[in-house]
Amino acid sequence: MNKLRGRVWKYGPDINTDVIIPGRYCHITEPKELAKYCMADLDPEFVNKMSPGDIIVAGGNFGCGSSREVAPLSIKATGTAAVVAPSFARIFYRNAINIGFPIFESTEAYDRINEGDEVEIDPDAGEIRDLTTGETFKSGAFPEFVQEIMAKGGLSRYAEERLAAGV
Amino acid sequence: MGTLIEEIFSRKLDRRVHAGEIVVAPVDYAMSHDNTTPLAIESFEKLNRPLWDPDRVIVVFDHMVPAPTPQAAELHQRIRAFIAANGITKVFTEGICHQVMVEKGLVRPGDIVVGADSHSCTYGALGAFGTGMGSTDVAVVFATGKTWFRVPETIRVNISGSLRPGVFAKDTVLRLAAVLGVDGATYQSLEFGGPAVEAMGLSDRMTLSNMAVEMGAKAGLIEPSQGILAYVEDRSGGPASTVRATPDARYVRTVDLDISSLEPQVACPSEVSNVVDVGSVEGEHIDQVFIGTCTNGRFEDLQQAASILSGRRVSPRTRLVVTPASSEVYLAALKSGAIAALVQAGAQITTPGCGPCIGRHQGVLGAGERGLTTQNRNFRGRMGHPDSQLFLASPATAAATAVEGVITDPRRFLS
DSSP states (O other): OOOEEEEEEEOOSOOBHHHHSOGGGTTOOOHHHHHTTTTTTTOTTHHHHOOTTOEEEOOSSBTBSOOOTHHHHHHHHTTOOEEEESOBOHHHHHHHHHTTOOEEEOHHHHHHOOTTOEEEEETTTTEEEETTTOOEEEOOOOOHHHHHHHHTTSHHHHHHHHHHTTO | OOOHHHHHHHHHHTSOOOTTOEEEEEOSEEEEETTTHHHHHHHHHHHTOOOSOTTSEEEEOOSSOSOSSHHHHHHHHHHHHHHHHHTOOEEEOSBOHHHHHHHTTOOOTTOEEEESSGGGGGGGGGTOEEEEOOHHHHHHHHHHSEEEEEOOOEEEEEEESOOOTTOOHHHHHHHHHHHHOTTTTTTSEEEEESHHHHTOOHHHHHHHHHGGGGGTOSEEEEOOOHHHHHHHHHHHSSOOOOOOOOTTOOOSEEEEEEOTTOOOEEEOTTOTTOEEEGGGTTTOBOSEEEEOHHHHOSHHHHHHHHHHHTTOOOOTTSEEEEOOSBHHHHHHHHHHTHHHHHHHHTOEEOOSSSGGGGTSSSSOBOTTOEEEESSSOOOTTTTBOTTOEEEEOOHHHHHHHHHHSBOOOGGGGOO
């Protein structure tokens, strides 16, 4: 996977799916339309101030709550490159992997990285480098099976290939 | 040699399975609803495969029924076209998916049931591994009948003692959320047991299991009692066998909860674990009380509310919305007189379904308003405007609050 590089937007712990994409927008499936409402009830300015390639660094249990896949989908649709957090709620974790959106687990990165820092992530090495402060953090390794899905860019492609191969 | 969840996986895969393993397992049923099916259809169609089994895919219309907007009606059209094109037979528009799944006998002990809804963990109340997933995950199950899981570690929750009058399963699970925190069981399974749980009926068990995800858990399992097995056999029309954790099962943590002196609990805005005894928030003004949802919209819940509201009136300072969890619940509550008592008290009864719980329709909150609800989540903006606030409580506390217009201890109304 290519390295990711962008500016950091920082949020606290337990960011739930309802504030990422509120229920009143959940009927939307078109990514461009979804992108307009990303973080609507947490930080309505997020979509205006961020640039594609930027990175969200947030506290633990990111994406708790609903199973709505539109939550990671809306973040991905804004052009956000990745989310870094100490932990992810499990349905969000699966959804992000399934739609091919990069997420990284690191408590240290959350503790040390500041909003506005320039960060570079090397997904293969599992390294998160804060270019502003010069600090480097290690992200937890994903299980091999999960890495295979991520390498294919998501579960659909992975399943398509496995089905085609008759597995 | 295993926890309930390890036993379920071991039986399904016909080999010993341990926490931490990643497995690909067959699924008994896959469910999605009108909010999550549209994206599942998109992902499913990309796979270019027939449905794995039209009789094992369930679609429930519950999040936006009857359609509140033209967009919702058009989504429903798209879903109905998918149902017709794929010959799906189990289609329901008679209540909240989790309630309907249980009533229709589609949840059996030892089964693996996945749903494109986070509260699919409710099925743990019947000893099934039920878990929530996103649309793409469920779409792959639609095509293959299988999915991958990391077999979770388990936190054992032993509940002992007897609840005092006016205190319920909902108060118990809110207290547990305060103990574990909203991420206390992330990537793990909860297993409820102990004498207090063994004595619980289906409705109370469903309330416990339903809220497992609010502590981050993948599942909230309970060993089925004889009563649960009899219910499943009656509803599914087939034999049901129990599933048990073995005495040597290994848990990552054990939590002992004695509920003998538990007070009615209230989760304050805007985190489920922000729980206090009702006494410390009594008198707080509430603009709308909501009784319903997959957590607490069952017959027993409506009876409880009616017993307090019968012969009384909803305070002019507030309003009361009641949504039966399913048509079956609705009919039972009509027959028992609970619905009449609630209507006479001034409640607005709405169509069985998810209603205002997700802030879509049938009673949402405006800016600055405060709701008290029997649902499972009090996230910011959950029931409408981002500047509204939610308190969570039992149906009894909700009914008492409706009478007074301010948060009220239901024990004031015990006869």
